[in-house]
Amino acid sequence: MGVGLLGGSIGLGLKSAGTDCKITGYGHRAATLQSALQIGAIDIAADNAAQAVAEADLVILCTPVGIFPSLIEHLRDKLRPGCILTDVGSTKRSIVRLAAEFLPSSVHFIGSHPMAGSEKRGVEYARADLFRNARCILTPTATTDQAVIDAVGGFWKILGMRLTILSPDYHDQLLADVSHLPHTLAAALVAMQEDAALSLSGKGFLDTTRIAGGDGPLWRDILLDNADNMRASLARLRQTLSHLESLLEPSHGDELAQWLTAAAARREHWLQHKLRDVTPD
Amino acid sequence: MGVGLLGGSIGLGLKSAGTDCKITGYGHRAATLQSALQIGAIDIAADNAAQAVAEADLVILCTPVGIFPSLIEHLRDKLRPGCILTDVGSTKRSIVRLAAEFLPSSVHFIGSHPMAGSEKRGVEYARADLFRNARCILTPTATTDQAVIDAVGGFWKILGMRLTILSPDYHDQLLADVSHLPHTLAAALVAMQEDAALSLSGKGFLDTTRIAGGDGPLWRDILLDNADNMRASLARLRQTLSHLESLLEPSHGDELAQWLTAAAARREHWLQHKLRDVTPD
Numbered sequence: 001m002g003v004g005l006l007g008g009s010i011g012l013g014l015k016s017a018g019t020d021c022k023i024t025g026y027g028h029r030a031a032t033l034q035s036a037l038q039i040g041a042i043d044i045a046a047d048n049a050a051q052a053v054a055e056a057d058l059v060i061l062c063t064p065v066g067i068f069p070s071l072i073e074h075l076r077d078k079l080r081p082g083c084i085l086t087d088v089g090s091t092k093r094s095i096v097r098l099a100a101e102f103l104p105s106s107v108h109f110i111g112s113h114p115m116a117g118s119e120k121r122g123v124e125y126a127r128a129d130l131f132r133n134a135r136c137i138l139t140p141t142a143t144t145d146q147a148v149i150d151a152v153g154g155f156w157k158i159l160g161m162r163l164t165i166l167s168p169d170y171h172d173q174l175l176a177d178v179s180h181l182p183h184t185l186a187a188a189l190v191a192m193q194e195d196a197a198l199s200l201s202g203k204g205f206l207d208t209t210r211i212a213g214g215d216g217p218l219w220r221d222i223l224l225d226n227a228d229n230m231r232a233s234l235a236r237l238r239q240t241l242s243h244l245e246s247l248l249e250p251s252h253g254d255e256l257a258q259w260l261t262a263a264a265a266r267r268e269h270w271l272q273h274k275l276r277d278v279t280p281d
Numbered sequence: 282m283g284v285g286l287l288g289g290s291i292g293l294g295l296k297s298a299g300t301d302c303k304i305t306g307y308g309h310r311a312a313t314l315q316s317a318l319q320i321g322a323i324d325i326a327a328d329n330a331a332q333a334v335a336e337a338d339l340v341i342l343c344t345p346v347g348i349f350p351s352l353i354e355h356l357r358d359k360l361r362p363g364c365i366l367t368d369v370g371s372t373k374r375s376i377v378r379l380a381a382e383f384l385p386s387s388v389h390f391i392g393s394h395p396m397a398g399s400e401k402r403g404v405e406y407a408r409a410d411l412f413r414n415a416r417c418i419l420t421p422t423a424t425t426d427q428a429v430i431d432a433v434g435g436f437w438k439i440l441g442m443r444l445t446i447l448s449p450d451y452h453d454q455l456l457a458d459v460s461h462l463p464h465t466l467a468a469a470l471v472a473m474q475e476d477a478a479l480s481l482s483g484k485g486f487l488d489t490t491r492i493a494g495g496d497g498p499l500w501r502d503i504l505l506d507n508a509d510n511m512r513a514s515l516a517r518l519r520q521t522l523s524h525l526e527s528l529l530e531p532s533h534g535d536e537l538a539q540w541l542t543a544a545a546a547r548r549e550h551w552l553q554h555k556l557r558d559v560t561p562d
Binding site for chain 1: 396415416418445451460469470473474485487490491495497500504508511512515518520521526530531538539541542544547548549551555
């Protein structure tokens with residue numbers, strides 16, 4: 001469901017991994033489905049959602065988060081018994097809640113958040129290796145079968161992903177801090193500037209604000225879906241900035257330097273951690 | 282004065298441009314001066330600051346901003362009459378004030394801010410093309426001779442830089458917005474995170490916080506020197522974030538999407554502007 005950057009890359013990745021599964025794609029734009037067929041990301045372009053999922057063992061929702069409610073409503077009585085449903089959304093509480101509330105008990109749902117992507121959208125940017133060495137967070141609940149966790153975890157591993165298991169609540173809280181807030185800050189940093197300042201912007205500024213280049217409506221959906229955690233993250237950022245502002249005095253120079261050095265060292269520590277993470281075994 | 286990344290790159294750039302000027306380097310570490318000699322960034326390693334500047338037509342201060350007061354104090358009676366003095370500091374009001382207050386009238390000062398660099402420091406990272414196509418801001422005052430502006434502007438042009446003229450006040454105000462605040466925010470974004478969140482950080486987060494990897498004491502000096510503008514920039518950022526927070530309601534979804542889209546479009550506009558800027562003529 002949804003054959004854009006992520007959906008298309010899943011198809012290409014499965015083909016590249018040599019799996020013999022049959023991939024059906026469905027999306028509301030015919031031209032996109034044709035592109036997906038042409039690049040070999042899907043085997044079949046379904047005419048409608050019901051046809052797309054009728055015989056599917058695994059259905060993956062790859063649409064923007066904001067479309068999930070209507071999509072679940074639409075699919076609920078069309079999924080075959082025993083089917084596993086997952087998604088690629090950047091927030092997890094709402095989709096997990098929707099699935100628990102509306103899906104028949106014969107259908108198994110588990111939330112996935114494959115942390116790969118780009119500020120580019122569309123199947124034309126799809127790549128077989130988009131997910132390789134990236135992290136996929138699975139968000140099972142107390143009622144999720146271990147077999148379903150294993151099946152969907154195994155699926156993402158075929159695409160080269162590393163798995164992390166988190167509760168939907170904790171996922172959304174951590175992602176607000178490490179993804180949604182940084183995105184918002186990047187946009188705020190651009191929004192607050194005068195043109196005269198932007199005309200002086202260098203590589204540092206453009207790097208810092210790269211993630212502000214994402215799609216507005218897509219991010220609107222994410223931020224609204226995670227608004228409570230966003231408010232908490234913003235509050236903690238404000239505290240951090242207030243602390244920093246209190247150090248902008250010559251008498252606090254040593255503490256300011258230590259604070260800056262500690263932040264640099266902490267980033268370097270995690271950067272090295274990530275680099276080790278993605279080193280092929 | 283100071284043969285690190287910037288001082289070393291100036292030397293290499295001058296040699297690479299084929300100039301026949303004689304470059305004397307001075308710094309407080311003998312090993313650094315030896316490295317600078319070895320890579321050909323300087324012709325002469327001076328034993329002391331007085332010797333370094335005694336016969337110089339142009340003296341460039343390439344030390345951290347925090348050392349400027351003691352350096353100006355030390356050099357004031359050692360510069361030869363007619364000598365031009367400039368610097369590469371990231372803040373301009375204080376050095377311009379120091380120069381006006383302490384230098385003899387026989388010495389010509391103009392502030393320079395070549396906007397090139399890296400989060401790496403040290404002459405071992407010096408490159409002949411570090412300044413190529415980057416911007417250099419000159420900050421003359423009402424008393425600066427046009428001949429001095431032309432001479433120092435011409436000097437940076439030899440290294441391939443594009444010139445912008447700003448008052449010291451306006452320079453420091455704009456740089457707080459477009460450089461010092463983003464640096465601080467990157468550090469704050471790292472500082473506020475829990476380890477569990479950092480363990481999930483992806484490429485977006487690492488890009489956003491790349492500039493947090495700078496040198497603590499160096500940035501301490503910059504932030505303290507520009508503390509008033511930093512406070513003003515932080516205040517404007519807070520206003521922007523408050524506005525954003527007010528949009529985190531479903532009823533403001535359209536406005537939120539528009540705000541995000543506008544920020545993305547604005548960044549893209551300036552990115553394209555920069556790309557055109559650095560396209561060779």
